[in-house]
Amino acid sequence: MPQDLSLTIAIVDESRSRAAIIEEGLRDAGYSRIVHIGEMTNLLARLYATDPDVVVIDLENPSRDVLEQLFQVSRLVKRPVAMFVDQSDTGMINKAIEAGVSAYVVDGLKKERVKAILDMCVARFQAFARLQNELDQAKSALEERKVVERAKGLLMKHKGISEEEAYAQLRKRAMNEKKKLGEIAQAVVTGLEMLG
């Protein structure tokens, strides 16, 4: 329905990259009026200025409590606000909470419509978590390579051995001590750097 696609959706998230991923998903679904609020100071004033129909917020954001105030002051703003939960939606809330997202919507908005938005956000939050995880893994792999290079260099300098020999020594120690190569390399770096 075209009128549904004209909903204004505010994404309250301090993570620019996650907000971008959610926004992309919403745009793909045909929503065009999307506002990202990344600054938490004076959130209520920013929300009044945006006047959204739906607010999507990350569960790790302490400003959720600020949104709760919308219930209290809703008689002062143009439209009443309610949270998109009711007793019949426990499964849905559970899914959203596990994914780390919550949504607040303007009263009177079709629940089915908001459910589709929240479903999309849940999927996007999970996608972001996966990406983050992969990024962390890639980062730690890179760190490990760096520290192994450094350990090799130090061993070559201190023991006067070749690069292959230095690497072989690190690998052997790692196997003997049943530790990761990175851990052994870090220990070598720490030890040899103290010698100067």
Add this chain to the structure above:
Amino acid sequence: MKRITIGFIPLTDAAPLIAAHERGFADEEGLAFDLVREVSWANIRDKLSVGLFDAAHMLTPLAIASALGIGHVTVPLIAPATLALNGNAITLSAAFVRELGGALPEDPVAALPLFAAAIKRRSEAGLSPPVFAATFPYSTHNYILRAYFAAGGIDPDRDVQLVVIPPPLMAGSLEKGLIDGFCVGSPWNSVAVDRGAGHILTPSSALFARIPEKTLAIGDTLAGGDPDTLRAIVAATAEGAAWCADPANALELAAMLSAPHYLGVSAPLVLRTIEGRLVFTPGGPTRSVPDFIRYDVPGTVRPDAGRYAWLYAQMVRWGQTRFDPTIPRRIASLIRTDIYDAAMPGLLPPAEADPIGSILEPAFDPADLAGYLARFDERGLPKLRA
């Protein structure tokens, strides 16, 4: 060993649960407390609601509102133990203290005419009214600020602006000039003073002697479960609270709470708040505030229906809900003193003629909620006596 997942917010009044875990009281009861630090009261409520938490450290008004379905969906829960009485303070920005005349009187009531004058000056100059923050709409902080202003004839909905800000962001908001003052729990007032951002106007205990600040809320799944587990949770919590209340343990408690995974605030600062030694102005002397925060058993921990009824009356007074005379009965079944009495047999608190003990209001009679509410007009302000 039965695992109990409990959500908490980094505040000094989560101490009974933390002590129950750290000092082995939960263990002695055959329980493993799994404490999960949370960032918002909304998360605490929702995770308790869907069963991700078995129990939670909860604002007492939020527990009452959730159980009764006021302002939100109904969250089935019981509140068989109070975690702490008092512990809040009202803090003002240095700039606003200057606006009030530069120095704050020791008697908070004497400061009310200064507020009224400052509000009038702002209004006459065409400036916006001063902004004060509480931590949640259903919080003692909201009601304390409102009752305090109302006692000075200041309409909290018109003469000032009340906003919600999470506790760890309070001091920063004061520094940035976004708000003029706030009411929040320990240790965040002292954090603001130590950062040079704020001056404590008054500890809440000077206005209301016995406000049940936080509650142990137990969710539906456990509440409907076996009575032995419920008794064990309350016993472990009460033992934890009694340990926190012993001055001999203050140093250890402060060190425990200051850990990064609990409050993440310096131990000497936490110690000051536990011992009721408050610094009111940056660099100023320490003042003794007896009963600043109370954990004692049974005076604090055994839930008092009258104190909870007063909080419900505040929801009605400030238009959050309409008065329902059947509520006091429902509150009595919500607090489940039977569980406390099974956990701590024979430990009954002294009877209090006035469960709240406020200097701002006449004695509170829980048996006459309608009479109490009749003292206020539709804006919640005290009616002038004819």
